[in-house]
Amino acid sequence: MGADSLRGPQPLDLASIRRAPKALLHDHLDGGLRPATIISLAEACGYDKLPADDAVALGTWFRESAYSGSLVRYLETFAHTVAVMQTPEGLTRVARECVEDLADDGVVYAEIRFAPEQHLEAGLSLDEVVEHTLAGFAEGESAVAASGRTIRVVCLLTAMRHAARSLEIAELALRFRDRGVVGFDIAGAEAGYPPSRHLDAFEHMRANNARFTIHAGEAFGLPSIHEAIAFCGADRLGHGVRIIDDIDRTGSEPTLGLVANYVRDKRIPLELCPTSNVQTGAVESLAEHPFALLAELRFRVTVNTDNRLLGDTTMSNEMLELVTAFGYGWSDLERFTINAMKSAFIPFSERLRLIDHVIKPGFAVLIG
Numbered sequence: 632m633g634a635d636s637l638r639g640p641q642p643l644d645l646a647s648i649r650r651a652p653k654a655l656l657h658d659h660l661d662g663g664l665r666p667a668t669i670i671s672l673a674e675a676c677g678y679d680k681l682p683a684d685d686a687v688a689l690g691t692w693f694r695e696s697a698y699s700g701s702l703v704r705y706l707e708t709f710a711h712t713v714a715v716m717q718t719p720e721g722l723t724r725v726a727r728e729c730v731e732d733l734a735d736d737g738v739v740y741a742e743i744r745f746a747p748e749q750h751l752e753a754g755l756s757l758d759e760v761v762e763h764t765l766a767g768f769a770e771g772e773s774a775v776a777a778s779g780r781t782i783r784v785v786c787l788l789t790a791m792r793h794a795a796r797s798l799e800i801a802e803l804a805l806r807f808r809d810r811g812v813v814g815f816d817i818a819g820a821e822a823g824y825p826p827s828r829h830l831d832a833f834e835h836m837r838a839n840n841a842r843f844t845i846h847a848g849e850a851f852g853l854p855s856i857h858e859a860i861a862f863c864g865a866d867r868l869g870h871g872v873r874i875i876d877d878i879d880r881t882g883s884e885p886t887l888g889l890v891a892n893y894v895r896d897k898r899i900p901l902e903l904c905p906t907s908n909v910q911t912g913a914v915e916s917l918a919e920h921p922f923a924l925l926a927e928l929r930f931r932v933t934v935n936t937d938n939r940l941l942g943d944t945t946m947s948n949e950m951l952e953l954v955t956a957f958g959y960g961w962s963d964l965e966r967f968t969i970n971a972m973k974s975a976f977i978p979f980s981e982r983l984r985l986i987d988h989v990i991k992p993g994f995a996v997l998i999g
């Protein structure tokens with residue numbers, strides 16, 4: 632491509648969106664494996680329950696199973712990814728490849744989450760699980776740097792909401808806060824497991840000046856969001872898409888209820904994951920995703936992948952889906968990216984540096 636073809640506005644297609652510097656806040660390490668890696672790790676560790684034995688068929692199996700219309704069924708597919716992430720080699724390889732795949736897609740900043748308590752089956756300790764994973768992120772960052780690009784990847788530790796280890800996981804996150812763990816989260820089936828069950832973990836994070844997000848308002852509605860912000864003090868909402876239930880759209884202008892107003896007034900970031908929301912049945916279709924209304928009402932919306940393997944997706948693809956559904960332009964994509972970077976859990980000065988020196992200049996080239 633000659634230099635001239637890079638002048639002026641670039642077409643809003645997948646190739647150009649891949650070149651945009653993107654920030655990703657909500658991506659599960661155990662939901663983003665390469666199918667070929669699952670097969671190779673399964674062979675290495677003797678896991679014989681994979682539903683397919685070639686990479687293409689396995690990828691298809693994940694995508695089709697994830698289009699289940701139910702969060703609980705969607706989550707069942709993780710049995711196969713978690714099974715091959717029990718050893719130092721498995722954890723490190725998956726983490727390294729995650730960084731490489733994100734960098735290839737033009738992601739410049741990512742917060743990757745996973746639940747250490749699910750990786751103890753082969754005898755690793757919680758601390759060892761985190762160490763091997765962080766080692767993989769570091770390897771990935773070095774490999775990307777060696778190829779002349781840069782990406783910053785940090786980690787969030789997730790506790791499973793049906794289990795009872797959240798305080799322990801919050802403590803684990805704090806032990807690693809100087810080594811790349813920047814926050815805490817809870818995930819898993821939402822109905823029946825309200826955030827307030829884990830109040831002691833969130834209080835421990837707050838008492839230690841540490842940040843956390845909560846999966847809330849995905850499979851279950853507004854009460855979950857209310858608890859997450861009013862009782863638990865979440866800094867961000869994982870999904871949060873059901874905030875739409877507190878917006879009355881029957882009149883000529885949308886009217887916000889108390890919870891929706893609070894979320895918007897306090898600029899609480901929404902980690903929206905379009906494809907995942909369709910797969911779990913949180914929304915009917917991409918075209919009906921509340922993203923557009925929430926963005927128009929100036930909620931702090933961010934674009935995320937949730938689980939790249941399950942959604943057969945990437946950050947660029949999620950953005951392209953929104954462009955196709957809602958007609959967004961480059962300045963919208965830049966705004967969503969800056970929203971994400973402003974909402975990141977790394978220190979303020981580092982967020983600003985990425986916004987001013989990486990994101991804005993990167994989008995300026997594309998905007999033309």
Ligand SMILES: O=c1[nH]cnc2c1ncn2[C@@H]1O[C@H](CO)[C@@H](O)[C@H]1O
Binds near residue numbers: 659702709749937938
């Ligand atoms: O969209 C989601 N909603 C709730 N839980 C999820 C979602 N995606 C993944 N996990 C859960 O988080 C664990 C740690 O990464 C995964 O093992 C999965 O059970």
Ligand SMILES: [Zn+2]
Binds near residue numbers: 657659818846937
């Ligand atoms: Zn998630």
